[in-house]
Amino acid sequence: MKVSCREEGVASAAASAAGRLVADGVPARLAAGDPTLWGEDAEAGTPAGPGRRGDPQAPYRGSRELLPELGRLAERARAQGLTHVVLAGAGGSPAAAEVICDTDDVPLTVLDTTDPGQVLRALAEPPDATIVVVADAAGSALETDALLRVYERYFTQAGIAPAERIVVVTGPGSPLEARARESGLQVLLSAPGSGGRVPALSAYTLVACALAGARVERLLDDAGQALPLLSLDTGNPGLDLGAALGGAALGGRDKLLLEDQLSAITGLPGWIEELIAGSTGKRGRGILPVVGADPHRSGDELVVAIESDVGDVRVDGPLGAQFPVWEYAAAVAALLLEVDPFDRPDEAGARDETDALLALPDLPAGAPAFTDGPVEVYGGVTAKDLPGLFAELLHTVPAGGHLSIMAYLDRLAAFDAPVPDGAGFEQLTDAWMMADAATLRALLALRTDRPVTFGWGPRCLHTTGQLHKGGPQNGVFLLITGAAAEDVEVPGRPYTLGRLQLAQALADLGAVETRGRPAVRLHVTDRAAGVARLLAAAQEV
CATH class of the missing domain: 3.40.50.10490 (Glucose-6-phosphate isomerase like protein; domain 1)
Structure with a gap:
């Protein structure tokens, strides 16, 4: 494994942070699972985690x-x-x-x-x-x-x-x-x-x-080759990476853009997103991972590239070694931000609220503010159509903030999009993209210089969800739900999968609203037509 800082400011911040950590004996203590790193609660015996207490290996x-x-x-x-x-x-x-x-x-x-x-x-x-x-x-x-x-x-x-x-x-x-x-x-x-x-x-x-x-x-x-390095004061890729992430965040660069287009590893940023957001997003602090975005070179961005020179930091190594090194780095970054990486207090709240909603006779969906074709819009908005709503949300994002899209839909539905007979790969790809709710992220990102993230629900409850609720309160949230054409009963439970999914979405929405953040829910009454309308409206902004 090799971690290299390619930008002078990042290298300087990382070296300073690493020096402080080494002076405190952190590399050996973290590798040994010293609970005192995380404060009195951890030392007193709260649930253990890798690197918290016990043997992290x-x-x-x-x-x-x-x-x-x-x-x-x-x-x-x-x-x-x-x-x-x-x-x-x-x-x-x-x-x-x-x-x-x-x-x-x-x-x-x-x-x-x-x-x-x-x-x-x-x-x-x-x-x-x-x-x-x-x-x-x-x-x-x-x-x-x-x-x-x-x-x-x-x-x-x-x-x-x-x-x-x-x-x-x-x-x-x-x-x-x-x-x-x-x-x-x-x-x-x-x-x-x-x-x-x-x-x-x-x-x-x-x-x-x-x-x-x-x-x-x-x-x-491959993991076994990397693990012994994680107790070292020098030549420790986890320390180097964590110091770069945490040092940059302390300096205001708390938007982590992940780049992997040239990597032979497929999809690693999606896993890193879950790790970093959940580890650092609490007590009003945190690092926001952004997947699939082009950098704007704004002052709060840090670009980390997997096996590529396009970023401020480059990370090289086989997949088996990437996992423990990033896990160690997340703990180091959390330590620099003075939060416990193994504590995810806000995830439990979302589950409790979901249980409470499921106990109700009917889910409190509310009345739409307006309807645009197959899309119902819920929330306190002044816009009267979807293009206006998107423009309103983008304008609402504060300096240093971000827009997060959370889609409680079938993430494979785009592959059902009709394509012409004999279509080539490029035509297939275009058809899939224009039927994919995730394309909304790219379309809205073109219209702002602030980060736009996208997550599928309920996966996002366990990924960026902790950061949304416990991290810096500068997000604007767009949540998408959809009518289920065919539902699935859950044997032994008084609800279907569709009802459970909607309850999870409403609990997610309520959690960010109670923190005073702008949040809007879009409900597509016909999923295919609704997604198509969302993408068309985004292009009209």
Whole structure:
């Protein structure tokens, strides 16, 4: 692994920050899991996390010890013709698994969503070829509970015992462990020390990756080469990267633009976004990761490039080493910002509010301020149409602030867009882009010099959600929901996936509104037509 600061100001800030950390003995203390780094609450025994207390390398050793079991699982799945591997989870593990499998070009279906359309897409695959990994460290996520129930029914209705096709990965003593054992499901427990923020190369990620055919042993080998470096005062890539991130943020450069267009690793910025936002965004502080954006070279931007010279900081190294180095760097940056990287207090609030909404007879959607074709607009706005609304929101973004778009929709729906017969790759790509809600980010980013971020819900609850609610209160929020053409019942629960998804979205919206931030919800009554109208309106601004 190599981290190099290519911009003089960043290099100077990083060197100063690293010098202070080394003087305090931080590299060795962080590598040893010294809890006193994070204050009295952590020292008193709040839940442990990698690098908080205990041995931070334990999760990686635990994953290596798990390799024989992973090999047996994968061999048995291949022998049974189980080629459709599903990972049902929430947080960083699904994002890490996507990076691993996309980089290795092996198929994996990730369900970290409650969108009924996206789940139905996965359920359309033949059950006799499907194996499901349900990964949840705490064992209490609403997404994993709902998806486990849906897949138990899916296999039962196909005449297949769920215990033959569902593998549960969770923490010792979690509610999910008890439920899984009671149902006779296969259970793999995480290694000690994997509490708090789950490391990317833990069992929560690697079980599904191994079943999908990814080279997990190579990942752990590469991580093993990097881990000894993380206790050093010099030649420590995690310290160098964390000092650059934290030092720049202390100097006002708290917008982290991630660039990876030339990298052989696929999709790493999406995982980094979850890591950095969740680790640093609290107590009114934080670093905002921005994925897929072109830099404006404004004073609050820091461009970090993976295997490219286009940024202020360059990070080189194999994927297996990138994971622990970035995890260490996130802890270093949080330490410089004087926040605990393993504490995510605002995520729990969103879950509690979702539970409260689901207990109501009807969800409090409210009345729209206006309707523009297949799009209903909710919130205190003065605009009368969508182009005017977008212009109003962009004008509302304060100096030093950002616009965040959160779409509680099917993130694969764009691939259903009609294309001409015989269309080439470029035509296919154009058709998909103009049916993809994520394109809204790029269109609005062209019309402002402030950062515009985009996240799929409810994934964003576990990624930028902590920073939105606990970080600097300078965001403007645009939340998109959609009517479900076909819904999915959640067995044993008094709600459907569509109702759960909308409740999560409303809880997310309410959380930013209670913090006094401008927030608007757009509801598309017809998803395909609604997304098309949003993209057309953005081009009219």
